[in-house]
Amino acid sequence: MGRRATIVGSGPNGLAAAVSLARAGYDVRVLEAHSAIGGGVRTAGLTLPGFHHDVGSAVHPAARSSPFFRAFGLSERIDWITPEASYAHPLDGGRAVMAWRDLDRTVDGLGRGGPAYRALIAPLSRRIRELVDFTGDQLLRVPRHPMLVAGFGARMLVTGTPAGRVTFSPEVEAVLTGVLAHGNTPLPSLAAAASGLFLAAHAHTAEGWSLPRGGAQRIADALLEDLKAHGGTVETGTHVRDLGGLDWGDPGAGDLLLLDTAPRLLLTHPDIPERYARAIRAYRHGSAAAKVDFALDGPVPWTAADVAHAPTVHLGGARAEIESGENAVAAGRVPEHPYVLAVQPSAVDPSRAPEGRHVLWAYIHVPPASTIDPTELVTAQLERFAPGFRRRVMASHAVSAAERARFNPSDIDGDILGGAFTLTQAVRRPVLSRTPWRTPMPGVYLASASTPPGPGVTGMPGWRAARQALSDRTGVPVSLDDLFG
Numbered sequence: 001m002g003r004r005a006t007i008v009g010s011g012p013n014g015l016a017a018a019v020s021l022a023r024a025g026y027d028v029r030v031l032e033a034h035s036a037i038g039g040g041v042r043t044a045g046l047t048l049p050g051f052h053h054d055v056g057s058a059v060h061p062a063a064r065s066s067p068f069f070r071a072f073g074l075s076e077r078i079d080w081i082t083p084e085a086s087y088a089h090p091l092d093g094g095r096a097v098m099a100w101r102d103l104d105r106t107v108d109g110l111g112r113g114g115p116a117y118r119a120l121i122a123p124l125s126r127r128i129r130e131l132v133d134f135t136g137d138q139l140l141r142v143p144r145h146p147m148l149v150a151g152f153g154a155r156m157l158v159t160g161t162p163a164g165r166v167t168f169s170p171e172v173e174a175v176l177t178g179v180l181a182h183g184n185t186p187l188p189s190l191a192a193a194a195s196g197l198f199l200a201a202h203a204h205t206a207e208g209w210s211l212p213r214g215g216a217q218r219i220a221d222a223l224l225e226d227l228k229a230h231g232g233t234v235e236t237g238t239h240v241r242d243l244g245g246l247d248w249g250d251p252g253a254g255d256l257l258l259l260d261t262a263p264r265l266l267l268t269h270p271d272i273p274e275r276y277a278r279a280i281r282a283y284r285h286g287s288a289a290a291k292v293d294f295a296l297d298g299p300v301p302w303t304a305a306d307v308a309h310a311p312t313v314h315l316g317g318a319r320a321e322i323e324s325g326e327n328a329v330a331a332g333r334v335p336e337h338p339y340v341l342a343v344q345p346s347a348v349d350p351s352r353a354p355e356g357r358h359v360l361w362a363y364i365h366v367p368p369a370s371t372i373d374p375t376e377l378v379t380a381q382l383e384r385f386a387p388g389f390r391r392r393v394m395a396s397h398a399v400s401a402a403e404r405a406r407f408n409p410s411d412i413d414g415d416i417l418g419g420a421f422t423l424t425q426a427v428r429r430p431v432l433s434r435t436p437w438r439t440p441m442p443g444v445y446l447a448s449a450s451t452p453p454g455p456g457v458t459g460m461p462g463w464r465a466a467r468q469a470l471s472d473r474t475g476v477p478v479s480l481d482d483l484f485g
Contacts (some may be wrong), residue, residue, distance in 0.1 A: 002027050005256040005469075006248035008240045009410065009448065011039025014260030015223035016068055016462030018232055021256065023483040025468055028232035033239035033409060037224055038407075040261070041457060043215030046397040047295040050354040053397070054216045056416070057457050058343040058361050059194045059312050061086070061202035063219065065132045065457035071480035077222040079213040081311075081348050086203035086313045088310035089178045090385035092317055093266045096304035097175040099200070101208040113169030120155055120167075121206050123148075124201035126141040135198055136460050138452040139427050141432050142438060152197065160193025170318060176200065177322045178314030179337045184365045186288050187323040191422050209312055211343075219457065233376045239409070242267040251443025256469050259445040262410045262418070262428040269441050276431070276440050277320070282414075283430040283450070286421060287329050288401030288414025290374035291363035296392040299358055302342055303385060311348055315340035315381045334372055340381045357394075368413035370401040410448065418449030429454060437465035438472065445469050446449045 005021040007014045010032040022028040036042055046385055047053065063069050064080070070193055082101070089097040100106045103122060107114035130145040130151065143149045158164035168176065180187060180196030203209055212218040224234065226325055239244055244267065251311025263280045266272060302308055316322040316339040324337035342362040346352040352359050364377045375398045382389040399403075399407070401414025409416070419425055429436060430450050437445050437452075447453030447465030449455045463480070470478040479485075 003254045003256070004029070005258065005262060005445070006031065007248070007258045008265070009039060009260030010037040010220070011236060011260050011448070012041050012219060012223070012260070012457050012459050013447050013449060013462035014039070015220060015227065016459030017258045017260065017466040018225050018363070019072070019223055019230070020463055020466035020483055021258075021469070022227055022230035022232040024466075024478070026256065028227065030227070030232065031238040031240055032236045035236050037234055037236065038217055038220035040412070041216040041219045043177050043217035044288045046293045048397040051295040051357065051359050053293040053359055054343070054345070054361055057216055058345055059209050060179040060216070060219070060457045061199060061207070061217050062456040062458045064207035064210050065128055065202065065205070067132065067136060067338040067459055067480060068463040070460040071457070071484040072224060072226070073484070074219065074373075078218040080207075080210045081213050081378060082208050082210045083309065083311050083348050085306070086209035086241050087179065087311035087312040087314060088304075088307040089173075089175045089314045090302065090304055091174060092384075094303040095164040096302075097171045098308050098310065099175060099179075100307050101204060103204040106204065110169065110171055113172040116167055116169070117172050120158065121200055121204060123151055124155070124197060125204040128201055128205050131198065131201060136453045136458065137464070138436055139286045140432075156190050156193040156198055159197060160188050160263065162188060165167065172318040174317070177319040178316065178339075181314070181316070181322055181326055182341065184289070184326075184329075184417060185421045187326045188356055191426065194258045194423075194426070211311055211345055215345070216457075240265070241268070241414060243382060249443075254473055256443050256445065258445045258462075258465050258469065260410070260448045262412050262448065263450050265414065266439060266444070266446065269444065271441050272326060273440050279431045281430075284420040284425065285415040286419065287411040288366050288368050288411075289363045289372060289404065289416045290366045290370060290372060290398070290400050290414070291361070291404070292375045292378050292396055292398040294362070295353070295395040296358040296360060297394050298356065298392055299347065300360060300382070300386045300392065305388065305420045307385075308347055311343055311345055312395065313342040315342055315385060326365060327387060328366060332367045334366050334370065334377075337381065338377055340364055340378050342378075366401050366414070366454040368401065368407065368415065370414065372400055373398045374400070415472070417455040419454075421455070426454065435468055437461070438467045
């Protein structure tokens with residue numbers, strides 16, 4: 001028997017690691033707790049026949065710019081939809097701020113706030129590949145593009161601290177806060193600014209905020225097809241709860257174990273050193289998400305007509321209201337008027353629902369392990385900006401944070417980001433190390449969003465873990481070109 005590699009978890013990072021190792025000649029076996037592969041990139045019929053809902057993520061700007069997925073050829077393997085509007089931010093009074101893929105069009109719509117928005121975002125969008133190079137690895141290193149990094153840091157100070165607010169108009173403040181709130185962390189904060197600026201910069205690139213035609217499952221299916229073509233296998237319905245009882249081979253013979261899981265699973269390894277175990281126990285998970293999917297009998301009746309062009313919609317009104325809601329969540333409370341991240345994929349992809357019908361995906365941030373059903377809170381915010389929405393609903397399917405944690409063991413207490421998103425944990429993810437994917441146990445590596453570069457559908461944590469394992473085994477650095485060139 002040749003060298004074995006066992007991957008626990010079939011999310012995009014686990015599958016990225018599996019594909020990489022299979023191409024490197026390993027006999028790869030992927031173990032998945034659920035009955036279907038994909039983790040955060042699954043599509044399923046959650047409501048009515050013919051309605052296809054994304055179980056986890058739905059829109060994937062970072063997938064198109066990911067070095068791993070570029071090398072893998074994901075843009076050529078599946079059909080992507082690139083909307084003219086990356087995201088929309090409705091405001092009270094029937095107005096909306098639009099983040100069009102065309103930066104000039106966006107700036108024109110912002111009026112007097114347009115020039116400041118251009119100065120903030122344009123330099124990052126123009127150099128998106130270099131920005132991805134900086135953010136796509138562990139941060140304990142000298143960056144290859146120091147001037148870009150310095151500019152990014154200056155923009156974090158402007159958007160992530162109260163002092164920077166004098167720079168922007170209320171419309172710019174609102175549309176920025178809507179994207180900064182993706183970080184599910186207190187606002188304003190430097191961590192939220194870092195993640196939000198990264199996402200906002202993608203909004204005005206050629207790929208924008210793209211989504212796969214037919215649903216996020218297409219990403220997992222493309223990875224699985226390549227894995228099988230190189231001899232790999234997947235076993236679904238296999239929930240690994242204890243590494244001590246898992247037969248994954250002999251590390252002395254070069255066998256590997258890679259975990260696309262929460263770091264806590266490492267605590268079940270019988271040989272974990274106490275110092276490393278303490279570091280893993282100290283790693284913090286953050287606030288959670290509660291999600292609801294709707295089957296609609298027609299399009300969302302937005303008051304501001306342009307919102308219909310944007311698959312992604314940020315609901316929450318002005319900056320102060322969103323910040324108040326997100327800070328309430330961080331303090332352990334569910335706000336009365338929460339920030340809602342909504343996606344209407346059928347606005348651009350009619351394959352997602354029967355003719356004339358639509359699907360809508362939405363979540364709110366909630367305290368860890370919350371049992372609250374988000375349906376009414378989400379519906380109320382949608383009614384605020386789309387009166388008559390409630391009458392459109394044919395069926396809905398809600399998942400609380402507590403239910404999400406039971407459904408996906410990696411989402412600790414419903415945390416979908418793989419750990420609290422703070423500046424400290426951007427560097428210490430999950431431990432302070434220049435090689436955070438490697439564990440002290442021979443042959444064992446962590447390949448999840450709890451390692452750099454963190455959350456997002458990029459495949460990069462999986463690739464980084466696989467690359468680390470291959471380099472450790474051979475003593476020779478391995479590149480994407482070695483496997484995909």
